[in-house]
Amino acid sequence: MALYKLTLHELQEKFTNGEVTAREIVQAYSLRISQVEPKVKAYITFTKESALAQADALDQKLKGWRRTMPLMGMPLAVKDNICTEDVLTTCASRILGNFVPPYDATVIARLRGQGYLLLGKTNLDEFAMGSSTENSAFGPSRNPWNLGSIPGGSSGGSAAAVAADECVAALGSDTGGSIRQPAACCGVVGLKPTYGRVSRFGLVAFASSLDQIGPITKDVTDAAVLLNVIAGHDPLDSTSANLPVPDYTKVFRRKDLKKVRVGVPQEYFAEGLDPEVDQAVRGAIEELKRLGGDIKDVKLPTTDAAIATYYVVATAEASSNLARYDGVKYGLRSKQTKDLLEMYMTTRQEGFGPEVKRRIMLGTYALSAGYYDAYYGKAQAVRTLIRRDFEAAFQEVDLIVTPVMPTPAFKLGEKVADPLQMYLSDIYTISVNLAGIPAISLPCGFSKAGLPIGLQIIGRAFEEETVLRAAHAYEQATMWHTKKPHMR
Amino acid sequence: MRISKEEVERVAKLARLEITEAEKEVFGTHLSSILTYMDKLKTLNTDGVEPTATVLEQTNVLREDKVCPSLPAEKALANAPECENGFFRVPKILEER
Structure with a gap:
């Protein structure tokens, strides 16, 4: 099998056994990228040359003495809102079009410490504001399963790169679903960790109380491998949790869901849910039951207000x-x-795209004198109600399962003219950010048109282990993740 | 809720955004429909509900006040559109408008 098709843990095994060199890995991915990238447009910046130089140094170092770390020699892609020292970091915005960070984000420093190889920086909606990557100043990325469809967003470039085998795994960021939704659109795995689990130092801020970095991978095991490296306390991020980090790969010893209570919120299976998505997710719930899960109905009554709450809180912070x-x-x-004033105003006029301006305007309005209580204050109170919904539900169950997105990936251009319609497609992912809890998206089937459908598994704060265990059991029972798009 | 052109101009000024006549029109329409949608928040009873600003339990995080290595000045200034003698350079501020 071609090297680029392997999962991270498979490639790592080959590398550790000395079956393949780091140079061969980079060359295999370079070739793959040159073949499919013109169609997918997943990347903003390529760093193949420096990856090759690092690979050679690594091969030299490992000659005759092979002691590797889980990410050593592994070719990753990183969303272009995560700072990489001396490598352009644009946030897909004209305003940062020439920005070369003088430092690494903490997650990047951790990857570097393991000897990872950076293949490039991936496309996103400008400043991670969007659900389709169409808001990128450098043009949209495309869905490898159907080039006329969106790859999702905002981490659409990372998800598309993983799906099209243009990297072995990637990092994304998730403020309202920006890891999980593109993972669902592209048929790959995306994990949003608990707020505070992963350092945000060096992640260009969008909405600081919601943002979280996480892995986008080819399978659930890879998500655990990456989380092991990026999770943990960071003195440089005062919102990072000072809690011990378990070995997330150990949870896979259990392959069933016995004694796991799984909640199904009826509010997530209401009007607006595409019948094909409904069917696929209900099929997945049946499978979880077969694996021993105890399926129960739960209520999340404030769900209907989640989008309004999110778009006040997130835009105010933005x-x-x-x-x-x-x-x-x-x-x-x-x-x-x-x-000076004119410099500020014209710089921002020229530098920001329409969606970013719209969100700045919306947030400024919600925070302005006379409207603060009615919008921002109110949304913060409703955010408490949303958290309480989850707290109550998690008294009854250990996990909650839902769709990731109401429909499979929509067509490029379909929702650009109507921002509210675009916002409404985030309904199933944003409550998780408001509550600060972890959730994973993994493939659970395909539409008749051949587009992937995602399953979301949500857990209690800092219980990524339970989420990963259930996701892994489901994945191994169904093997949806082994399906690959036909890239012609 | 209908956002007037004057309201759009007021918010744009607060946000330090120069916007065109065409943008005023489009933003007015979009903000109006989005804010109308957000009115659904008003239907929820939040009397006595504490607001959530962060989901974290921790409050202040303190550290010792000691000198640590930091970015060298040249590196910190390397991205500046204009700098001079180790300072960021900006247009004149102290001037009658």
Whole structure:
């Protein structure tokens, strides 16, 4: 089998056994990228040359003495809102079009410490604001299963790169579903860890109380392997949790779901859910039952208000976070400036795309005098109700299973003209961010048109192990993840 | 809820965004429909409900006040659109408008 088709843990085994060199790995992926990237457009920046140089250094070092770490020699892609020292980090925005970070994000420092190989930086919706990658200043990425469809977003480039075998695994970020939804669209695995599980230091901030970095991988085992490396306390992120990190790969010893109570929230199977998605997810629930899971109905009554809550909280935080783009310290500065105020205003006019401007406007409005209580204050209170919904449900069950997205991947261009319609497609993923809990998306079938459908498994805060165990048991019982798109 | 053109201009100014006439029109329409949708928050009773600003339990995180290695000035300034003698350079601020 071609090297690029392997999962991370399979490739790692070959590398550890000395069956393949790091140079051969990079060359195999370089060739694959040159074949399919013109169609998929998953990347913004390539770092093949430096990957090759690092691979050679690694091979040299390992000559005759082979002691590897789980990510050593592994070719990864990283979403372009995660800072990589000396490698362009654009956030798919004109305003950061020339930004070369002087430091590594903590997750990157950890990958580097293991000797990983960076293949490139992947496309996203500008500043991770979107559900389709169509908001990228560099043009959209495409779904490897159907080039006319969206790969999802905002981590669409990372998900498409993994699905098209243009990297062995990738990092994404998830503020309202931006890891899980593209993973579902592209038929791969995406894990959003608990808020605070993974350091956000060096992740360009969108909504600080919701953002979280996580893995996008070819199978559930790979997600655990990557989480093992990136999880843990970081003094550089005061919101990172100072809790011990278990070995997430150990949970796979159990292959059933006996004594695991699995909740099904009726609110997630209501109007607007595509019948094919409904059927696939219900089929998955049957499979979880067959594996020994105790299936129960649970209630999440505030679900209907989640989108409104999210788009107030997230845009308010974004309007504040994006105030830093002022043309002074880094990034674009408009040439048309007489004075300081005009420099700010024209720089931001030229640098931000329409969706980012819309969200800054919305957040500014929600925080402005006279509207703060009605929007921001109210949304924060409703956020408490949403958290309480999950707390109550998790008294009854250990996991909650739902669809990831109401439909399979929609067509490119289908929702660009109507931002509210685009926001509504986030209904099943955003509550998880508001509650700060972990959730995984993994493939659970295909539509008649051949597009992947995702299953979401949600767990209690810091109980990624239970989520991964259930996801792995389901994956191994169904093997949906072994299906690959036909890239012509 | 209908957001007027003046309201759009007010918010754009607060957000330090120069926007075109065409954008004022489009943003007015989009913000109106989004804010109308958000009115569903008003139907929920949140009397006595504590707001959630963060899901974390921890409050202040403190560290010792000691000197640590930091970015060298040249590196910190390397991305600046304009700098001079180790400073960021900006257009004149102290000027009558």
